[in-house]
Amino acid sequence: MxxxxxxxxxxxxxxxxxxxxxxxxxxxxxxxxxxxxxxxxxxxxxxxxxxxxxxxxxxxxxxxxxxxxxxxxxxxxxxxxxxxxxxxxxxxxxxxxxxxxxxxxxxxxxxxxxxxxxxxxxxxxxxxxxxxxxxxxxxxxxxxxxxxxxxxxxxxxxxxxxxxxxxxxxxxxxxxxxxxxxxxxxxxxxxxxxxxxxENSDSSHLMEHLDSRITVLESSISEVLKRESEFQEIITTYYVLKAENVKFVPQVKKISDAKKEDIVEVDELNIRLSENAYEKVQVEKGDKFSCNGTVNRDNFWGYILKRATKYKKL
Known part of the structure:
Protein backbone atom coordinates (compact mmCIF):
# COMPACT_ATOMS: atom_id res chain seq x y z
CA MET A 1 0.00 0.00 0.00
CA GLU A 199 14.31 -9.20 26.05
CA ASN A 200 17.69 -9.45 24.28
CA SER A 201 19.11 -6.41 26.06
CA ASP A 202 20.89 -5.94 29.38
CA SER A 203 18.03 -3.74 30.56
CA SER A 204 15.57 -6.65 30.62
CA HIS A 205 17.86 -8.68 32.88
CA LEU A 206 18.41 -5.72 35.19
CA MET A 207 14.71 -4.83 35.25
CA GLU A 208 13.94 -8.24 36.71
CA HIS A 209 16.00 -7.19 39.73
CA LEU A 210 14.89 -3.53 39.90
CA ASP A 211 14.99 -2.22 43.51
CA SER A 212 16.39 -5.59 44.65
CA ARG A 213 19.79 -6.50 46.02
CA ILE A 214 22.24 -8.41 43.83
CA THR A 215 25.77 -9.71 44.18
CA VAL A 216 28.21 -8.86 41.41
CA LEU A 217 30.37 -11.97 41.31
CA GLU A 218 32.81 -10.62 38.79
CA SER A 219 33.27 -7.58 36.56
CA SER A 220 36.00 -5.66 34.77
CA ILE A 221 36.24 -1.91 35.41
CA SER A 222 36.66 0.04 32.16
CA GLU A 223 36.37 3.56 33.58
CA VAL A 224 36.17 5.39 36.91
CA LEU A 225 34.27 8.69 36.98
CA LYS A 226 34.37 11.19 39.84
CA ARG A 227 31.18 13.20 40.27
CA GLU A 228 29.61 15.71 42.67
CA SER A 229 25.98 16.35 43.56
CA GLU A 230 24.48 19.21 45.55
CA PHE A 231 21.39 19.02 47.76
CA GLN A 232 20.36 21.77 50.17
CA GLU A 233 23.79 23.39 49.73
CA ILE A 234 25.57 20.18 50.76
CA ILE A 235 28.00 18.87 48.15
CA THR A 236 28.49 15.11 47.99
CA THR A 237 31.34 13.46 46.11
CA TYR A 238 30.82 10.00 44.66
CA TYR A 239 32.31 7.71 42.04
CA VAL A 240 30.70 5.77 39.20
CA LEU A 241 32.46 2.62 38.05
CA LYS A 242 31.79 1.58 34.47
CA ALA A 243 31.81 -2.21 34.74
CA GLU A 244 31.96 -4.60 31.78
CA ASN A 245 31.49 -8.37 31.39
CA VAL A 246 29.40 -8.45 34.54
CA LYS A 247 28.22 -11.66 36.19
CA PHE A 248 25.67 -11.34 39.00
CA VAL A 249 23.13 -13.29 41.05
CA PRO A 250 20.43 -12.35 43.57
CA GLN A 251 22.33 -11.27 46.68
CA VAL A 252 24.16 -14.06 48.51
CA LYS A 253 26.11 -13.94 51.78
CA LYS A 254 29.22 -15.41 50.18
CA ILE A 255 30.26 -15.62 46.54
CA SER A 256 30.71 -19.35 47.03
CA ASP A 257 26.97 -19.58 47.80
CA ALA A 258 26.05 -18.49 44.26
CA LYS A 259 24.34 -21.15 42.16
CA LYS A 260 25.43 -21.57 38.56
CA GLU A 261 21.83 -21.60 37.29
CA ASP A 262 21.20 -18.18 38.91
CA ILE A 263 24.10 -16.39 37.22
CA VAL A 264 23.11 -13.56 34.86
CA GLU A 265 25.60 -11.98 32.46
CA VAL A 266 25.34 -8.42 31.12
CA ASP A 267 27.77 -6.46 28.98
CA GLU A 268 27.73 -3.27 31.05
CA LEU A 269 26.63 -1.99 34.46
CA ASN A 270 27.24 1.28 36.29
CA ILE A 271 28.19 0.94 39.96
CA ARG A 272 28.04 3.90 42.33
CA LEU A 273 30.46 4.12 45.25
CA SER A 274 30.51 6.73 47.99
CA GLU A 275 33.70 8.72 48.44
CA ASN A 276 34.45 6.78 51.62
CA ALA A 277 33.94 3.42 49.89
CA TYR A 278 36.13 4.43 46.96
CA GLU A 279 38.97 5.55 49.24
CA LYS A 280 38.85 2.17 50.98
CA VAL A 281 38.90 0.00 47.87
CA GLN A 282 40.93 2.28 45.51
CA VAL A 283 39.58 0.56 42.41
CA GLU A 284 41.13 1.56 39.08
CA LYS A 285 40.58 0.99 35.38
CA GLY A 286 41.38 -2.62 34.50
CA ASP A 287 40.66 -4.02 37.97
CA LYS A 288 38.39 -7.00 38.53
CA PHE A 289 35.66 -6.02 40.98
CA SER A 290 32.92 -7.55 43.12
CA CYS A 291 30.25 -6.07 45.38
CA ASN A 292 26.65 -6.19 46.58
CA GLY A 293 24.19 -3.45 45.74
CA THR A 294 20.65 -2.39 44.87
CA VAL A 295 19.60 -2.12 41.22
CA ASN A 296 18.14 1.33 40.55
CA ARG A 297 17.08 3.15 37.39
CA ASP A 298 18.51 6.65 37.26
CA ASN A 299 17.37 9.44 34.93
CA PHE A 300 20.96 10.18 33.93
CA TRP A 301 22.87 6.92 34.37
CA GLY A 302 20.14 4.48 33.39
CA TYR A 303 20.42 1.22 35.35
CA ILE A 304 22.94 1.64 38.15
CA LEU A 305 23.94 -0.29 41.26
CA LYS A 306 23.65 1.86 44.39
CA ARG A 307 24.17 1.39 48.14
CA ALA A 308 27.15 -0.85 47.44
CA THR A 309 28.52 -3.09 50.20
CA LYS A 310 31.12 -5.87 50.43
CA TYR A 311 33.04 -4.18 47.62
CA LYS A 312 36.46 -5.56 46.79
CA LYS A 313 38.99 -6.00 44.04
CA LEU A 314 39.45 -9.57 42.86
Missing amino acids: EREIDNRTYLKYLLHSLKVDELKQICRDYKVRGYSKYKKADLIEFILDSLAEEEMTKIITEKEPEIISKEFNTAIDIINGKGRETLEEIEVVNPDRNEIELRFKGFNWTVHSFLSITQSNIKDPLRDCDCRTGANMGLCEHFWVGFIFSLKNGYFNLSDWTLTTFPKELKNQLESIKITTQEGTENQTTEKSGILID
Missing part, protein backbone atom coordinates in the same frame (compact mmCIF):
# COMPACT_ATOMS: atom_id res chain seq x y z
CA GLU A 2 1.13 3.54 -0.75
CA ARG A 3 1.33 6.52 1.58
CA GLU A 4 -1.95 8.44 1.55
CA ILE A 5 -0.79 11.92 2.58
CA ASP A 6 0.78 14.26 0.03
CA ASN A 7 4.54 14.67 -0.44
CA ARG A 8 4.67 18.19 0.97
CA THR A 9 3.02 17.18 4.25
CA TYR A 10 5.17 14.09 4.65
CA LEU A 11 8.41 15.86 3.76
CA LYS A 12 7.57 18.50 6.35
CA TYR A 13 7.32 15.76 8.99
CA LEU A 14 10.71 14.39 7.94
CA LEU A 15 12.54 17.72 7.74
CA HIS A 16 11.82 18.51 11.39
CA SER A 17 14.21 15.67 12.28
CA LEU A 18 17.10 17.46 10.54
CA LYS A 19 19.42 20.09 11.98
CA VAL A 20 19.48 23.61 10.54
CA ASP A 21 22.84 22.96 8.84
CA GLU A 22 21.35 19.91 7.12
CA LEU A 23 18.37 21.96 5.94
CA LYS A 24 20.69 24.62 4.55
CA GLN A 25 22.59 21.92 2.68
CA ILE A 26 19.33 20.92 0.99
CA CYS A 27 18.97 24.56 -0.10
CA ARG A 28 22.46 24.53 -1.58
CA ASP A 29 21.91 21.15 -3.27
CA TYR A 30 18.71 22.34 -4.94
CA LYS A 31 19.90 25.89 -5.72
CA VAL A 32 17.41 27.49 -3.31
CA ARG A 33 18.49 31.06 -2.52
CA GLY A 34 17.60 33.50 0.23
CA TYR A 35 17.43 30.94 3.03
CA SER A 36 20.02 32.36 5.44
CA LYS A 37 17.61 34.69 7.26
CA TYR A 38 15.21 31.97 8.38
CA LYS A 39 15.06 30.04 11.63
CA LYS A 40 14.28 26.33 11.51
CA ALA A 41 10.46 26.26 11.34
CA ASP A 42 10.31 29.07 8.79
CA LEU A 43 13.25 27.60 6.88
CA ILE A 44 11.34 24.34 6.43
CA GLU A 45 8.32 26.19 5.06
CA PHE A 46 10.60 28.20 2.75
CA ILE A 47 12.19 25.01 1.41
CA LEU A 48 8.80 23.42 0.78
CA ASP A 49 7.57 26.54 -1.02
CA SER A 50 10.70 26.57 -3.19
CA LEU A 51 10.74 22.95 -4.33
CA ALA A 52 8.99 21.37 -7.28
CA GLU A 53 6.96 18.21 -6.73
CA GLU A 54 9.59 15.97 -8.32
CA GLU A 55 12.27 17.53 -6.10
CA MET A 56 10.22 16.76 -3.00
CA THR A 57 9.89 13.16 -4.17
CA LYS A 58 13.64 12.92 -4.68
CA ILE A 59 14.43 14.32 -1.22
CA ILE A 60 11.99 11.89 0.41
CA THR A 61 13.66 9.01 -1.41
CA GLU A 62 17.11 10.21 -0.33
CA LYS A 63 16.41 11.28 3.24
CA GLU A 64 13.59 9.06 4.50
CA PRO A 65 15.56 5.84 5.23
CA GLU A 66 18.25 7.72 7.16
CA ILE A 67 15.79 9.84 9.16
CA ILE A 68 13.45 6.97 10.04
CA SER A 69 16.33 4.67 11.02
CA LYS A 70 17.97 7.36 13.18
CA GLU A 71 14.80 8.22 15.12
CA PHE A 72 13.76 4.57 15.43
CA ASN A 73 17.17 3.47 16.71
CA THR A 74 17.13 6.32 19.24
CA ALA A 75 13.77 4.97 20.43
CA ILE A 76 15.31 1.51 20.82
CA ASP A 77 18.17 3.05 22.83
CA ILE A 78 15.62 4.69 25.14
CA ILE A 79 13.83 1.37 25.62
CA ASN A 80 17.16 -0.30 26.40
CA GLY A 81 18.17 2.39 28.90
CA LYS A 82 21.01 3.68 26.73
CA GLY A 83 19.53 6.99 25.59
CA ARG A 84 19.75 10.52 26.96
CA GLU A 85 16.27 9.99 28.38
CA THR A 86 14.60 7.30 30.47
CA LEU A 87 11.17 5.94 29.61
CA GLU A 88 9.37 6.38 32.92
CA GLU A 89 5.84 5.31 32.06
CA ILE A 90 3.35 4.58 29.31
CA GLU A 91 -0.28 4.94 30.31
CA VAL A 92 -3.31 3.93 28.27
CA VAL A 93 -5.65 6.87 28.92
CA ASN A 94 -8.47 5.85 26.54
CA PRO A 95 -8.55 2.17 25.50
CA ASP A 96 -11.47 2.78 23.12
CA ARG A 97 -9.36 5.18 21.04
CA ASN A 98 -5.97 3.52 21.63
CA GLU A 99 -4.82 6.75 23.27
CA ILE A 100 -1.58 6.54 25.20
CA GLU A 101 0.49 9.06 27.12
CA LEU A 102 4.22 8.60 27.56
CA ARG A 103 6.57 10.25 30.03
CA PHE A 104 10.31 10.49 29.45
CA LYS A 105 12.84 11.86 31.92
CA GLY A 106 16.17 13.42 31.01
CA PHE A 107 18.90 14.75 33.25
CA ASN A 108 16.96 17.89 34.15
CA TRP A 109 13.97 17.82 31.82
CA THR A 110 10.77 15.87 31.24
CA VAL A 111 9.08 15.11 27.91
CA HIS A 112 5.39 14.22 27.62
CA SER A 113 4.12 12.57 24.47
CA PHE A 114 0.69 11.48 23.22
CA LEU A 115 -0.25 9.02 20.48
CA SER A 116 -3.42 7.43 19.14
CA ILE A 117 -3.21 4.93 16.27
CA THR A 118 -6.56 3.56 15.10
CA GLN A 119 -7.84 2.05 11.86
CA SER A 120 -9.46 5.39 11.02
CA ASN A 121 -6.31 7.52 11.48
CA ILE A 122 -3.49 5.07 10.75
CA LYS A 123 -2.62 6.92 7.52
CA ASP A 124 -1.54 9.91 9.69
CA PRO A 125 -1.94 9.16 13.43
CA LEU A 126 -3.10 11.66 16.03
CA ARG A 127 -0.04 12.68 18.02
CA ASP A 128 1.58 15.39 20.11
CA CYS A 129 4.91 15.77 21.88
CA ASP A 130 6.82 18.34 23.93
CA CYS A 131 10.08 17.90 22.04
CA ARG A 132 11.04 20.25 19.20
CA THR A 133 10.60 17.64 16.50
CA GLY A 134 7.33 16.21 17.80
CA ALA A 135 5.82 19.60 18.59
CA ASN A 136 5.84 20.24 14.83
CA MET A 137 4.30 16.84 13.97
CA GLY A 138 7.72 15.39 13.23
CA LEU A 139 8.29 11.66 13.71
CA CYS A 140 10.52 11.94 16.78
CA GLU A 141 12.00 9.14 18.88
CA HIS A 142 9.16 9.56 21.39
CA PHE A 143 6.65 8.92 18.62
CA TRP A 144 8.46 5.69 17.72
CA VAL A 145 8.42 4.47 21.33
CA GLY A 146 4.66 5.01 21.32
CA PHE A 147 4.44 3.35 17.90
CA ILE A 148 6.19 0.24 19.24
CA PHE A 149 3.95 0.10 22.32
CA SER A 150 0.83 0.48 20.18
CA LEU A 151 1.99 -2.23 17.79
CA LYS A 152 2.84 -4.62 20.62
CA ASN A 153 -0.51 -3.91 22.26
CA GLY A 154 -2.33 -4.97 19.09
CA TYR A 155 -3.72 -1.55 18.15
CA PHE A 156 -2.74 -2.08 14.49
CA ASN A 157 -0.92 -4.46 12.17
CA LEU A 158 2.40 -3.51 10.66
CA SER A 159 1.07 -4.58 7.25
CA ASP A 160 -1.47 -1.72 7.46
CA TRP A 161 1.20 0.94 8.13
CA THR A 162 1.67 3.24 5.13
CA LEU A 163 2.84 6.57 6.54
CA THR A 164 6.54 5.68 6.40
CA THR A 165 8.73 3.01 4.91
CA PHE A 166 9.87 0.45 7.45
CA PRO A 167 13.23 -1.17 6.66
CA LYS A 168 13.55 -4.91 7.27
CA GLU A 169 16.34 -4.46 9.81
CA LEU A 170 14.03 -2.30 11.93
CA LYS A 171 11.33 -4.96 11.80
CA ASN A 172 13.82 -7.49 13.13
CA GLN A 173 14.51 -5.29 16.16
CA LEU A 174 10.84 -5.40 17.13
CA GLU A 175 10.71 -9.14 17.68
CA SER A 176 12.31 -9.19 21.14
CA ILE A 177 10.48 -6.15 22.57
CA LYS A 178 7.72 -6.86 25.09
CA ILE A 179 5.29 -4.82 27.20
CA THR A 180 5.76 -5.16 30.95
CA THR A 181 4.39 -3.62 34.11
CA GLN A 182 6.74 -1.53 36.22
CA GLU A 183 7.36 -4.66 38.29
CA GLY A 184 8.62 -6.49 35.20
CA THR A 185 5.78 -8.95 34.63
CA GLU A 186 4.34 -9.18 31.15
CA ASN A 187 1.19 -7.12 30.76
CA GLN A 188 -1.16 -7.08 27.81
CA THR A 189 -4.14 -5.45 29.54
CA THR A 190 -4.94 -1.97 28.27
CA GLU A 191 -6.21 -0.60 31.58
CA LYS A 192 -2.78 -0.61 33.22
CA SER A 193 0.31 1.45 32.70
CA GLY A 194 3.38 -0.24 31.37
CA ILE A 195 6.81 0.12 29.91
CA LEU A 196 8.75 -1.60 27.13
CA ILE A 197 11.75 -3.88 27.41
CA ASP A 198 13.94 -5.61 24.87
Whole structure:
Protein backbone atom coordinates (compact mmCIF):
# COMPACT_ATOMS: atom_id res chain seq x y z
CA MET A 1 0.00 0.00 0.00
CA GLU A 2 1.13 3.54 -0.75
CA ARG A 3 1.33 6.52 1.58
CA GLU A 4 -1.95 8.44 1.55
CA ILE A 5 -0.79 11.92 2.58
CA ASP A 6 0.78 14.26 0.03
CA ASN A 7 4.54 14.67 -0.44
CA ARG A 8 4.67 18.19 0.97
CA THR A 9 3.02 17.18 4.25
CA TYR A 10 5.17 14.09 4.65
CA LEU A 11 8.41 15.86 3.76
CA LYS A 12 7.57 18.50 6.35
CA TYR A 13 7.32 15.76 8.99
CA LEU A 14 10.71 14.39 7.94
CA LEU A 15 12.54 17.72 7.74
CA HIS A 16 11.82 18.51 11.39
CA SER A 17 14.21 15.67 12.28
CA LEU A 18 17.10 17.46 10.54
CA LYS A 19 19.42 20.09 11.98
CA VAL A 20 19.48 23.61 10.54
CA ASP A 21 22.84 22.96 8.84
CA GLU A 22 21.35 19.91 7.12
CA LEU A 23 18.37 21.96 5.94
CA LYS A 24 20.69 24.62 4.55
CA GLN A 25 22.59 21.92 2.68
CA ILE A 26 19.33 20.92 0.99
CA CYS A 27 18.97 24.56 -0.10
CA ARG A 28 22.46 24.53 -1.58
CA ASP A 29 21.91 21.15 -3.27
CA TYR A 30 18.71 22.34 -4.94
CA LYS A 31 19.90 25.89 -5.72
CA VAL A 32 17.41 27.49 -3.31
CA ARG A 33 18.49 31.06 -2.52
CA GLY A 34 17.60 33.50 0.23
CA TYR A 35 17.43 30.94 3.03
CA SER A 36 20.02 32.36 5.44
CA LYS A 37 17.61 34.69 7.26
CA TYR A 38 15.21 31.97 8.38
CA LYS A 39 15.06 30.04 11.63
CA LYS A 40 14.28 26.33 11.51
CA ALA A 41 10.46 26.26 11.34
CA ASP A 42 10.31 29.07 8.79
CA LEU A 43 13.25 27.60 6.88
CA ILE A 44 11.34 24.34 6.43
CA GLU A 45 8.32 26.19 5.06
CA PHE A 46 10.60 28.20 2.75
CA ILE A 47 12.19 25.01 1.41
CA LEU A 48 8.80 23.42 0.78
CA ASP A 49 7.57 26.54 -1.02
CA SER A 50 10.70 26.57 -3.19
CA LEU A 51 10.74 22.95 -4.33
CA ALA A 52 8.99 21.37 -7.28
CA GLU A 53 6.96 18.21 -6.73
CA GLU A 54 9.59 15.97 -8.32
CA GLU A 55 12.27 17.53 -6.10
CA MET A 56 10.22 16.76 -3.00
CA THR A 57 9.89 13.16 -4.17
CA LYS A 58 13.64 12.92 -4.68
CA ILE A 59 14.43 14.32 -1.22
CA ILE A 60 11.99 11.89 0.41
CA THR A 61 13.66 9.01 -1.41
CA GLU A 62 17.11 10.21 -0.33
CA LYS A 63 16.41 11.28 3.24
CA GLU A 64 13.59 9.06 4.50
CA PRO A 65 15.56 5.84 5.23
CA GLU A 66 18.25 7.72 7.16
CA ILE A 67 15.79 9.84 9.16
CA ILE A 68 13.45 6.97 10.04
CA SER A 69 16.33 4.67 11.02
CA LYS A 70 17.97 7.36 13.18
CA GLU A 71 14.80 8.22 15.12
CA PHE A 72 13.76 4.57 15.43
CA ASN A 73 17.17 3.47 16.71
CA THR A 74 17.13 6.32 19.24
CA ALA A 75 13.77 4.97 20.43
CA ILE A 76 15.31 1.51 20.82
CA ASP A 77 18.17 3.05 22.83
CA ILE A 78 15.62 4.69 25.14
CA ILE A 79 13.83 1.37 25.62
CA ASN A 80 17.16 -0.30 26.40
CA GLY A 81 18.17 2.39 28.90
CA LYS A 82 21.01 3.68 26.73
CA GLY A 83 19.53 6.99 25.59
CA ARG A 84 19.75 10.52 26.96
CA GLU A 85 16.27 9.99 28.38
CA THR A 86 14.60 7.30 30.47
CA LEU A 87 11.17 5.94 29.61
CA GLU A 88 9.37 6.38 32.92
CA GLU A 89 5.84 5.31 32.06
CA ILE A 90 3.35 4.58 29.31
CA GLU A 91 -0.28 4.94 30.31
CA VAL A 92 -3.31 3.93 28.27
CA VAL A 93 -5.65 6.87 28.92
CA ASN A 94 -8.47 5.85 26.54
CA PRO A 95 -8.55 2.17 25.50
CA ASP A 96 -11.47 2.78 23.12
CA ARG A 97 -9.36 5.18 21.04
CA ASN A 98 -5.97 3.52 21.63
CA GLU A 99 -4.82 6.75 23.27
CA ILE A 100 -1.58 6.54 25.20
CA GLU A 101 0.49 9.06 27.12
CA LEU A 102 4.22 8.60 27.56
CA ARG A 103 6.57 10.25 30.03
CA PHE A 104 10.31 10.49 29.45
CA LYS A 105 12.84 11.86 31.92
CA GLY A 106 16.17 13.42 31.01
CA PHE A 107 18.90 14.75 33.25
CA ASN A 108 16.96 17.89 34.15
CA TRP A 109 13.97 17.82 31.82
CA THR A 110 10.77 15.87 31.24
CA VAL A 111 9.08 15.11 27.91
CA HIS A 112 5.39 14.22 27.62
CA SER A 113 4.12 12.57 24.47
CA PHE A 114 0.69 11.48 23.22
CA LEU A 115 -0.25 9.02 20.48
CA SER A 116 -3.42 7.43 19.14
CA ILE A 117 -3.21 4.93 16.27
CA THR A 118 -6.56 3.56 15.10
CA GLN A 119 -7.84 2.05 11.86
CA SER A 120 -9.46 5.39 11.02
CA ASN A 121 -6.31 7.52 11.48
CA ILE A 122 -3.49 5.07 10.75
CA LYS A 123 -2.62 6.92 7.52
CA ASP A 124 -1.54 9.91 9.69
CA PRO A 125 -1.94 9.16 13.43
CA LEU A 126 -3.10 11.66 16.03
CA ARG A 127 -0.04 12.68 18.02
CA ASP A 128 1.58 15.39 20.11
CA CYS A 129 4.91 15.77 21.88
CA ASP A 130 6.82 18.34 23.93
CA CYS A 131 10.08 17.90 22.04
CA ARG A 132 11.04 20.25 19.20
CA THR A 133 10.60 17.64 16.50
CA GLY A 134 7.33 16.21 17.80
CA ALA A 135 5.82 19.60 18.59
CA ASN A 136 5.84 20.24 14.83
CA MET A 137 4.30 16.84 13.97
CA GLY A 138 7.72 15.39 13.23
CA LEU A 139 8.29 11.66 13.71
CA CYS A 140 10.52 11.94 16.78
CA GLU A 141 12.00 9.14 18.88
CA HIS A 142 9.16 9.56 21.39
CA PHE A 143 6.65 8.92 18.62
CA TRP A 144 8.46 5.69 17.72
CA VAL A 145 8.42 4.47 21.33
CA GLY A 146 4.66 5.01 21.32
CA PHE A 147 4.44 3.35 17.90
CA ILE A 148 6.19 0.24 19.24
CA PHE A 149 3.95 0.10 22.32
CA SER A 150 0.83 0.48 20.18
CA LEU A 151 1.99 -2.23 17.79
CA LYS A 152 2.84 -4.62 20.62
CA ASN A 153 -0.51 -3.91 22.26
CA GLY A 154 -2.33 -4.97 19.09
CA TYR A 155 -3.72 -1.55 18.15
CA PHE A 156 -2.74 -2.08 14.49
CA ASN A 157 -0.92 -4.46 12.17
CA LEU A 158 2.40 -3.51 10.66
CA SER A 159 1.07 -4.58 7.25
CA ASP A 160 -1.47 -1.72 7.46
CA TRP A 161 1.20 0.94 8.13
CA THR A 162 1.67 3.24 5.13
CA LEU A 163 2.84 6.57 6.54
CA THR A 164 6.54 5.68 6.40
CA THR A 165 8.73 3.01 4.91
CA PHE A 166 9.87 0.45 7.45
CA PRO A 167 13.23 -1.17 6.66
CA LYS A 168 13.55 -4.91 7.27
CA GLU A 169 16.34 -4.46 9.81
CA LEU A 170 14.03 -2.30 11.93
CA LYS A 171 11.33 -4.96 11.80
CA ASN A 172 13.82 -7.49 13.13
CA GLN A 173 14.51 -5.29 16.16
CA LEU A 174 10.84 -5.40 17.13
CA GLU A 175 10.71 -9.14 17.68
CA SER A 176 12.31 -9.19 21.14
CA ILE A 177 10.48 -6.15 22.57
CA LYS A 178 7.72 -6.86 25.09
CA ILE A 179 5.29 -4.82 27.20
CA THR A 180 5.76 -5.16 30.95
CA THR A 181 4.39 -3.62 34.11
CA GLN A 182 6.74 -1.53 36.22
CA GLU A 183 7.36 -4.66 38.29
CA GLY A 184 8.62 -6.49 35.20
CA THR A 185 5.78 -8.95 34.63
CA GLU A 186 4.34 -9.18 31.15
CA ASN A 187 1.19 -7.12 30.76
CA GLN A 188 -1.16 -7.08 27.81
CA THR A 189 -4.14 -5.45 29.54
CA THR A 190 -4.94 -1.97 28.27
CA GLU A 191 -6.21 -0.60 31.58
CA LYS A 192 -2.78 -0.61 33.22
CA SER A 193 0.31 1.45 32.70
CA GLY A 194 3.38 -0.24 31.37
CA ILE A 195 6.81 0.12 29.91
CA LEU A 196 8.75 -1.60 27.13
CA ILE A 197 11.75 -3.88 27.41
CA ASP A 198 13.94 -5.61 24.87
CA GLU A 199 14.31 -9.20 26.05
CA ASN A 200 17.69 -9.45 24.28
CA SER A 201 19.11 -6.41 26.06
CA ASP A 202 20.89 -5.94 29.38
CA SER A 203 18.03 -3.74 30.56
CA SER A 204 15.57 -6.65 30.62
CA HIS A 205 17.86 -8.68 32.88
CA LEU A 206 18.41 -5.72 35.19
CA MET A 207 14.71 -4.83 35.25
CA GLU A 208 13.94 -8.24 36.71
CA HIS A 209 16.00 -7.19 39.73
CA LEU A 210 14.89 -3.53 39.90
CA ASP A 211 14.99 -2.22 43.51
CA SER A 212 16.39 -5.59 44.65
CA ARG A 213 19.79 -6.50 46.02
CA ILE A 214 22.24 -8.41 43.83
CA THR A 215 25.77 -9.71 44.18
CA VAL A 216 28.21 -8.86 41.41
CA LEU A 217 30.37 -11.97 41.31
CA GLU A 218 32.81 -10.62 38.79
CA SER A 219 33.27 -7.58 36.56
CA SER A 220 36.00 -5.66 34.77
CA ILE A 221 36.24 -1.91 35.41
CA SER A 222 36.66 0.04 32.16
CA GLU A 223 36.37 3.56 33.58
CA VAL A 224 36.17 5.39 36.91
CA LEU A 225 34.27 8.69 36.98
CA LYS A 226 34.37 11.19 39.84
CA ARG A 227 31.18 13.20 40.27
CA GLU A 228 29.61 15.71 42.67
CA SER A 229 25.98 16.35 43.56
CA GLU A 230 24.48 19.21 45.55
CA PHE A 231 21.39 19.02 47.76
CA GLN A 232 20.36 21.77 50.17
CA GLU A 233 23.79 23.39 49.73
CA ILE A 234 25.57 20.18 50.76
CA ILE A 235 28.00 18.87 48.15
CA THR A 236 28.49 15.11 47.99
CA THR A 237 31.34 13.46 46.11
CA TYR A 238 30.82 10.00 44.66
CA TYR A 239 32.31 7.71 42.04
CA VAL A 240 30.70 5.77 39.20
CA LEU A 241 32.46 2.62 38.05
CA LYS A 242 31.79 1.58 34.47
CA ALA A 243 31.81 -2.21 34.74
CA GLU A 244 31.96 -4.60 31.78
CA ASN A 245 31.49 -8.37 31.39
CA VAL A 246 29.40 -8.45 34.54
CA LYS A 247 28.22 -11.66 36.19
CA PHE A 248 25.67 -11.34 39.00
CA VAL A 249 23.13 -13.29 41.05
CA PRO A 250 20.43 -12.35 43.57
CA GLN A 251 22.33 -11.27 46.68
CA VAL A 252 24.16 -14.06 48.51
CA LYS A 253 26.11 -13.94 51.78
CA LYS A 254 29.22 -15.41 50.18
CA ILE A 255 30.26 -15.62 46.54
CA SER A 256 30.71 -19.35 47.03
CA ASP A 257 26.97 -19.58 47.80
CA ALA A 258 26.05 -18.49 44.26
CA LYS A 259 24.34 -21.15 42.16
CA LYS A 260 25.43 -21.57 38.56
CA GLU A 261 21.83 -21.60 37.29
CA ASP A 262 21.20 -18.18 38.91
CA ILE A 263 24.10 -16.39 37.22
CA VAL A 264 23.11 -13.56 34.86
CA GLU A 265 25.60 -11.98 32.46
CA VAL A 266 25.34 -8.42 31.12
CA ASP A 267 27.77 -6.46 28.98
CA GLU A 268 27.73 -3.27 31.05
CA LEU A 269 26.63 -1.99 34.46
CA ASN A 270 27.24 1.28 36.29
CA ILE A 271 28.19 0.94 39.96
CA ARG A 272 28.04 3.90 42.33
CA LEU A 273 30.46 4.12 45.25
CA SER A 274 30.51 6.73 47.99
CA GLU A 275 33.70 8.72 48.44
CA ASN A 276 34.45 6.78 51.62
CA ALA A 277 33.94 3.42 49.89
CA TYR A 278 36.13 4.43 46.96
CA GLU A 279 38.97 5.55 49.24
CA LYS A 280 38.85 2.17 50.98
CA VAL A 281 38.90 0.00 47.87
CA GLN A 282 40.93 2.28 45.51
CA VAL A 283 39.58 0.56 42.41
CA GLU A 284 41.13 1.56 39.08
CA LYS A 285 40.58 0.99 35.38
CA GLY A 286 41.38 -2.62 34.50
CA ASP A 287 40.66 -4.02 37.97
CA LYS A 288 38.39 -7.00 38.53
CA PHE A 289 35.66 -6.02 40.98
CA SER A 290 32.92 -7.55 43.12
CA CYS A 291 30.25 -6.07 45.38
CA ASN A 292 26.65 -6.19 46.58
CA GLY A 293 24.19 -3.45 45.74
CA THR A 294 20.65 -2.39 44.87
CA VAL A 295 19.60 -2.12 41.22
CA ASN A 296 18.14 1.33 40.55
CA ARG A 297 17.08 3.15 37.39
CA ASP A 298 18.51 6.65 37.26
CA ASN A 299 17.37 9.44 34.93
CA PHE A 300 20.96 10.18 33.93
CA TRP A 301 22.87 6.92 34.37
CA GLY A 302 20.14 4.48 33.39
CA TYR A 303 20.42 1.22 35.35
CA ILE A 304 22.94 1.64 38.15
CA LEU A 305 23.94 -0.29 41.26
CA LYS A 306 23.65 1.86 44.39
CA ARG A 307 24.17 1.39 48.14
CA ALA A 308 27.15 -0.85 47.44
CA THR A 309 28.52 -3.09 50.20
CA LYS A 310 31.12 -5.87 50.43
CA TYR A 311 33.04 -4.18 47.62
CA LYS A 312 36.46 -5.56 46.79
CA LYS A 313 38.99 -6.00 44.04
CA LEU A 314 39.45 -9.57 42.86
